[in-house]
Amino acid sequence: LQVYPPRAYSGGMVSSLIIGDKSGMIRVVLWDEKSGMVNELKKGDAIRIRNAYSRPNLDNEPEIHIGKYGEISVNQGLKVPPLKEIENSLVKKKNIIDLENRDRYVKIKGAIVDIDENRRLIYMTCPACGKRVQNLGMGWFCEFCNEDVDPVPNLLLSFTIEDETGSIRVVSFKESAEKILDMDVEEVMNLIGETQDESMPVTRARERLINQEISLIGRVRYSDFSDQLEFIVDDVV
Template sequence: MLNLKEMIKEISRKSGLKEDEIKKLIEDKQLELSGLISEEGAAYIVGRELGVNLLKEKKMQLKIKNIVSGMRNVEIVAKVISISKPRIFEKNGKSGSVVNIILADETGRIRLSLWDEETALAEKIKPDDVVFVKSAYAKEDKKVGLELRLGKRGSIKKIDEEMHIEVKRDYERKNISDISDGEYAEIKACLIRIFPRNPFFEVCPKCKSRLERSENKFICKEHKEVEPEYKIFVSGIFDDGTGSIRSVFFKETVEKLFGKITDELRNIALKAMDYSAIYENFDGLGKEYILRGKVKKNEFNGTLEFIVDDICEVDVKKECEILLDKMNMNFNI
């Protein structure tokens, strides 16, 4: 038998209402019945009124790793990792649209495809939401493998539940002109400018907060005088022909861009007694790179900038494969 907390969670999950709303309904139901019924009894009645039968035997929660092709009436609780923009296409003289949602739980990840009218459901959720997918079915897609699709009575709803999982981010290839605030993306662009500012700053080795300098000492607000640890960041402008964007690099991505570790770059600056020395032999201007990261709106000027998570030079062979895949996808639609 479910306890009260489990009842509230189950009603919330099945009805789409928040747990606080369910609690209020239970309190109201007790008042309506003059306190002659327990909280659990009121919860059963509230559940039934919302179409949730709590008297049914509790089912084991299906996990993503256990989904196989051909399964029907699939119900899962999962975290939204990413939501693609609607893709419009034509087939047999009719137009259609599709939105792909990547879902994950602690056992794996899977794609849920929403088609045509279903795509409106994606507008009610966002990345990092925990959702309840109901009445879905699993099938094998030729290109991406196993995926979920909604049945006639299928739905996907945000629920008031937490799910702590570590997932690898999906970076969808985008033109700079198409990216928007808050999304993770991959861009292929040319570095057209780098800002020759002092890239080094001091942080506390214990809490990693920025240090204040007092004469020849470095002071942390929490740990007082400390021996600083040096961090590095640089920024530049990348252009892909559709637009340009300021991109910001920290530590590992700076090291990849310059081909040197932070200590080497700092030694170059110290030897020359001028931080601009690290830019003098930099040969990345005019080169094309693949950048992966998060788009963020600058709070001061309102423009978009790209916080780089990873960078690599363009692999021509891989780019040709991506282009061929796109051509095949368009041909098959």
């Protein structure tokens, strides 16, 4: 369902996956020399895991861990339902007031009541790992890949939606932000260049978007910055 690239920790490298079937989903953690296996996987692959072990995470939820003797492989012959069918079976409809930290595959519906025009729409990412990159003045650098890169522009749109039970801040990236704005990243960059106003794409879209009802599928996380829950969009439906 999701593939997260390797990252460094104090003792080595770690990566993770979210896998699932119609009965539910679980996180898979790959340690050290096994962490690079995720580079051979993509969302939607049917996989087989051997010699793994289970242990609870900090929230006392079970996880599958793949260490020195564990194996994971793509299995083309494995009969599993299509990815979209599995995702649809996992989606839960919730009112905003009922959202909880770390909810996944949640569907909410509400009206857009505010759009953050102060947050930059365009952010630059590494073409290899997809992480944000730093502008060092003479070029762009990816801390994760530890190398200079030719960055890829992407969109980030932040807004607030409200239903009859409450409201929540929503963050949408890349394709979901393009879908909501009804502009792709190239059109947004061209408009900003023509007007020399970074908020112009949102200003033009505001009249259409404010009070518009929207249905979203995504996940919930706690923001240390705002000290409240926020909804991260996976899909606009």
